[in-house]
Amino acid sequence: MFFNKFVRTAFLFRVANSWSFNEMACSGKQCSELTRNISYLSQDNAVALDQDLFNEYKFSVDQLMELAGLSVATAINKAFPTSSYNTALIICGPGNNGGDGLVAARHMTLFGYSVSIYYPKRTPKPLYENLLWQCENFGVKIVETLPPPNELKNQYKILVDALFGFSFKPPVRDALKPALEALTESELPVCSVDIPSGWDVEKGPASNNSLKPALLISLTAPKLCSKPEFIKNARHFLGGRFVPPELTTMFEARLLKSSILKKVLEAIKDLLTQATFDCDDNGIQLQAMDNSHVALVSLSLRADGFDKYRCDRNISMGMNLGSMSKILKCAGDKDTVTIKAQDNADTVTFVFESPNQEKVSDYEMKLMNLDLEHLGIPETEYSCTIRLPSAEFARMCRDLSQFGESIVISCTKEGVKFSASGDIGSANIKLAQTASIDKEDEAVIIEMDEPVTLTFACQYLNYFTKATSLSPQVQLSMSADVPLVVEYRIPDIGHIRYYLAPKIEEDDN
Ligand SMILES: NC(=O)C1=CN([C@@H]2O[C@H](COP(=O)(O)OP(=O)(O)OC[C@H]3O[C@@H](n4cnc5c(N)ncnc54)[C@H](O)[C@@H]3O)[C@@H](O)[C@H]2O)[C@@H](O)CC1
Ligand SMILES: [K+]
Structure with missing residues (x-):
């Protein structure tokens, strides 16, 4: 037709x-x-x-x-x-x-x-x-x-x-x-x-x-x-x-479970107040520096992961994430969510439908004109990649942040060590590679070409762990002197990656 x-x-x-x-x-x-x-x-x-x-x-x-x-x-x-x-x-x-x-x-x-x-x-x-x-x-x-x-x-x-x-x-x-x-x-x-x-x-x-x-x-x-x-x-x-x-809608993306979108938003909204969602045939991308320009967030949702996806012309939609979060809170977890936009429009519409279609609500949100700030992320070979259960990582970051403002991640042949120290003392958590992988989600897998030890701000790692509910596993990629990548693969649809530059060792004097 x-x-x-x-x-x-x-x-x-x-x-x-x-x-x-x-x-x-x-x-x-x-x-x-x-x-x-x-x-x-x-x-x-x-x-x-x-x-x-x-x-x-x-x-x-x-x-x-x-x-x-x-x-x-x-x-x-x-x-x-x-x-x-x-x-x-x-x-x-x-x-x-x-x-x-x-x-x-x-x-x-x-x-x-x-x-x-x-x-x-x-x-x-x-x-x-x-x-x-x-x-x-x-x-x-x-x-x-x-x-x-x-x-x-x-x-x-x-x-x-x-x-x-x-x-x-x-x-x-x-x-x-x-x-x-x-x-x-x-x-x-x-x-x-x-x-x-x-x-x-x-x-x-x-x-x-x-x-x-x-x-x-x-x-x-x-x-x-x-x-x-x-x-x-x-x-x-x-x-x-x-x-x-x-037929006049030029962008439409539908997810049977609004919970994915809610979780995605939870995972970015503390780092970003506003962001541009770039939509094309392949799906939705978002890339933005956090408000204090320390961390970079990169989100990718593939078109084939949506239950319905149509994008007739590339569009960039600048959204206030606080407003988007308020709107998504109005959706039930089991609701279907559809995001719709017209070409050139200055609003985006979220439609929530209850599973039996008895309740249909739509929310229109004003779009923002944001400066596009696209940062090329270079392809990097990392010296170490560590995969571990995301809940475990969240818990370690939370526990260690009670000891100091920084977490040192040290990856060697023996395993990976997370440590922090401060006024009350110090803490070390060591994880060894899982011997036998019965349950993949619970495995710790370490790939190491060269040992690496880097220090990161706790505050940001804790922001990243807001993505925990999106994925059972998290992957940390590290090399000396380049940003750490914390990646959560969102099953069947894409990923969210956070980039954080290591802290430079402070001189005690
Ligand atoms: N599809 C739409 O969206 C609508 C179309 N409508 C109108 O329909 C028009 C198209 O109508 P038609 O397809 O009937 O075509 P036209 O009205 O453009 O004209 C075709 C007629 O012109 C003659 N003709 C073509 N070239 C000629 C030439 N070189 N010298 C002399 N005669 C020539 C043809 O023999 C034919 O009789 C649209 O431009 C529009 O004005 C509207 O009525 C309603 C909505
Ligand atoms: K005419």
């Missing part, structure tokens, strides 16, 4: 959730700001989207056309109000673009315009015939012969270009040339429906003589020719609410 592959982008969110039109861009400075991150459809994609709307989403042509025509009339009324532009000529072509023009004619009449239609090549289908019939009954004048282009401005204040839409293939055939000439040569402001007629749907205007619309109303989604470099000073609106809101 084309939709699912392609069209979950920002602007569709706007289409689905806004009124029947949205001003996306206008002349001057605002233009580039507002259109900067918009995605544009190629001609093939526009046709495929059209088919999806009919076939997958069961819209009827008249339904879409009615909304399209209403949004065209509404945008025109906004850009060219009846107070100054009370007479309009709508030039309708043989296809659906022309049909949009016929619908717009009816609505514009109701808005107070005096509307005429030029409809030279009528397609004998009940849809168009009925629309034309309705126009006549609404008092819309039907023009059979076009006056020369230079005389149009004596009779009309604006022209509406409903001649060709996204199915146009240049060059224009002779029968419709006069209609196009009227649009390009009249010197009246032209309001183009979906595509400025005569333009290449993807490459824009063919030459300097091509139509220069004053207003463009893109329908459903802007096509490539509506990029700012082509439409220059035209005002640009997006019309039509055709897209189911569900």
